Amino acid sequence: MNLEKFKYEIILSAQASIDLVSDITQYWLFEKGKFTHHIENRTFETKTVLEKSKCLLTFRNCVLCNSSLTIIVNNREDFIKWIDTNPIICDSCQDYSPNYDSSIPLKKSAYIKINELSFTELKVLRGIIKLKSKFLIYRHIFNNDISDNSVWKIVNGLQIKGLISIDRDPNWGIKSFNVPSEVEKIIE
Incomplete structure (x- = not known):
């Protein structure tokens, strides 16, 4: 449970x-x-x-x-x-999202998920953990270009894998980037 x-x-x-x-x-x-x-x-x-x-x-x-x-x-x-x-x-993502693949086990341990990351994905994850503040993340990971689709693709991939979560306000604006403590311990 x-x-x-x-x-x-x-x-x-x-x-x-x-x-x-x-x-x-x-x-x-x-x-x-x-x-x-x-x-x-x-x-x-x-x-x-x-x-x-x-x-x-x-x-x-x-x-x-x-x-x-x-x-x-x-x-x-x-x-x-x-x-x-x-x-x-x-249920809606299971039914309609092209990013949902039921054949991939979703409950992999954080350690396995981290080991499957590319160098760039790992670099972004480390940055999110170290920088913490959304403003610093925007500045140093996105290089002040929050519309950079290549960086968003990496960030969204980390979120899909459950290595980060993003808190949003009702207007879909980002409030904070969060990393589970289990992931932080593995990275440190």
Whole structure:
């Protein structure tokens, strides 16, 4: 069960009574990789809780399009199934993106992914790790030309491989370049 970059939010029906809110919270409470309240020991009616609530799971962004991966689940079994699946590519990219190749195993270790990089890709990855600030990355990696398609091709390739992520604002402007700590440790 991989809990990295995973959040959840309980969604209550408008018809959920105030008395039921506590039962719903108990049902969905998930900490340290497990549900904290056992259904067998419940003091509430599970069927009523499930009729009046759902849970919104939010995973890390899709590695291809960077859109948020969100799933609505109706019960604990589906909740656990999605956490175990830990999707990294959204359904739309799986269906339509020419960059998605289902025959390539997507869950390679960071060490293997880094070893498969070309010299130029590795140079850009090292630069992103060392420079950190988007302004320094623009200046030194893009050489003040943020429309340089050859550099974007490398950066996008690193993102597709899961070696970096890019946080964007609602207007698709870049807020920051991020590198998982596991990748930073390997590079250093």
